[in-house]
Amino acid sequence: MRTSLDIIPLNEWLDSIDEPLIISGPCSAESPVQLLSTAKALSKIPNVKIFRAGIWKPRTRPDSFEGVGVVGLQWLQTVKQKTNLRIAVEVANPRHIEECLKYEVDILWIGARTVVSPFSIQEISNVLRGVDIPVMVKNPINPDIKLWLGALERINKSGIKKLVAIHRGFNAFDSAPYRNLPMWEIPIELKRLFPNLSIIVDPSHICGNREYLAEISQKAFDLNMDGLMIESHIDPDKALTDANQQITPLELKQLISNLIIRKEKGSVEFQSKLEELRTKIDDLDNELIKVLAKRMNIVKEIGEYKSDNNITILQLKRWVEIISSRISKGVKQKLNKEFLLKLLQLVHKESIQIQTDIMNQAKSEKRK
Ligand code: PEP
Ligand code: MN
Numbered sequence: 001m002r003t004s005l006d007i008i009p010l011n012e013w014l015d016s017i018d019e020p021l022i023i024s025g026p027c028s029a030e031s032p033v034q035l036l037s038t039a040k041a042l043s044k045i046p047n048v049k050i051f052r053a054g055i056w057k058p059r060t061r062p063d064s065f066e067g068v069g070v071v072g073l074q075w076l077q078t079v080k081q082k083t084n085l086r087i088a089v090e091v092a093n094p095r096h097i098e099e100c101l102k103y104e105v106d107i108l109w110i111g112a113r114t115v116v117s118p119f120s121i122q123e124i125s126n127v128l129r130g131v132d133i134p135v136m137v138k139n140p141i142n143p144d145i146k147l148w149l150g151a152l153e154r155i156n157k158s159g160i161k162k163l164v165a166i167h168r169g170f171n172a173f174d175s176a177p178y179r180n181l182p183m184w185e186i187p188i189e190l191k192r193l194f195p196n197l198s199i200i201v202d203p204s205h206i207c208g209n210r211e212y213l214a215e216i217s218q219k220a221f222d223l224n225m226d227g228l229m230i231e232s233h234i235d236p237d238k239a240l241t242d243a244n245q246q247i248t249p250l251e252l253k254q255l256i257s258n259l260i261i262r263k264e265k266g267s268v269e270f271q272s273k274l275e276e277l278r279t280k281i282d283d284l285d286n287e288l289i290k291v292l293a294k295r296m297n298i299v300k301e302i303g304e305y306k307s308d309n310n311i312t313i314l315q316l317k318r319w320v321e322i323i324s325s326r327i328s329k330g331v332k333q334k335l336n337k338e339f340l341l342k343l344l345q346l347v348h349k350e351s352i353q354i355q356t357d358i359m360n361q362a363k364s365e366k367r368k
Contacts, residue, residue, distance in 0.1 A: 022048045032078065035076065035079055045253050051085040076105065091108045164198045187225065203220065204246070205231075210244065210245055
């Protein structure tokens with residue numbers, strides 16, 4: 001079931017956006033001096049309109065620094081008074097929201113560990129009813145798009161229309177070289193489902209290491225995402241949380257100036273050349289579909305033949321032979337080896353499914 005989101009676009013509530021939009025600030029508020037000096041340096045970068053800082057930190061292991069708590073909200077009020085920045089804070093429960101509202105926090109965000117729990121999201125949504133505040137929703141730590149869009153829907157249903165998604169990558173056993181897998185196909189699918197929803201990319205939590213921030217930031221704009229959330233700290237190596245991925249405001253400025261910002265559409269001439277090439281792609285895709293359908297019909301025929309003769313579906317020797325011959329042919333045509341393997345595995349999986357259905361059908365007919 002698909003519902004749509006009732007959203008006020010980002011550029012309507014965030015009056016002036018200097019493209020690209022950057023949200024920045026430390027992973028955690030640590031002291032009034034650390035916050036204010038980071039914020040003052042950031043406020044000199046025109047793209048930075050929103051200052052982020054965590055004051056309640058959801059830590060995976062106990063005995064880590066868990067944030068300064070409510071006192072950090074007073075420090076953030078000072079930041080707000082002394083700079084032109086809006087303040088964004090992570091909230092994980094109704095009490096956090098009440099405190100943030102008391103201290104006039106401008107924007108709330110919900111962290112990846114909270115979005116995995118529909119109970120928590122519902123509790124948060126309930127206290128947001130009747131409140132006019134922008135909310136940014138990170139993706140859940142596991143690659144489950146339904147949890148992400150479910151959270152967006154619950155919050156939207158409680159009346160929050162200034163709603164934004166944040167892509168911060170997905171937890172995996174092996175996510176090297178990153179801390180979290182970007183799995184760009186998931187935010188792209190979210191964009192397809194909700195074209196009016198802005199998606200901010202959080203390269204800091206994807207990368208886990210400042211070394212990769214520039215490449216992930218560029219990729220975000222290459223994929224037409226709407227902005228970045230990047231952690232910054234006046235003295236990153238001394239940060240109490242996420243030290244490896246934080247950069248100084250000066251490094252952030254440099255990173256922004258190296259970005260190539262792409263637009264969605266080009267000149268009339270460009271668009272017409274693009275259309276011409278796309279027509280070729282359309283024709284080729286039609287051919288691909290016809291060939292696949294023909295192939296699957298033969299798979300069916302073989303399935304019936306195997307079923308009549310009690311022969312196994314999986315024929316290991318044949319499968320190994322298919323992989324090696326097709327990959328060597330494809331590589332000669334300059335196709336990527338991993339891509340070919342994935343494609344063949346997908347086709348093989350479908351073929352096995354078709355033949356399994358045939359055998360199950362034959363079995364149930366025999367029983368009758
Ligand atoms: C954070 O933004 O500091 C944070 C805790 O992020 P995430 O919820 O993405 O892990
Ligand atoms: Mn962090």
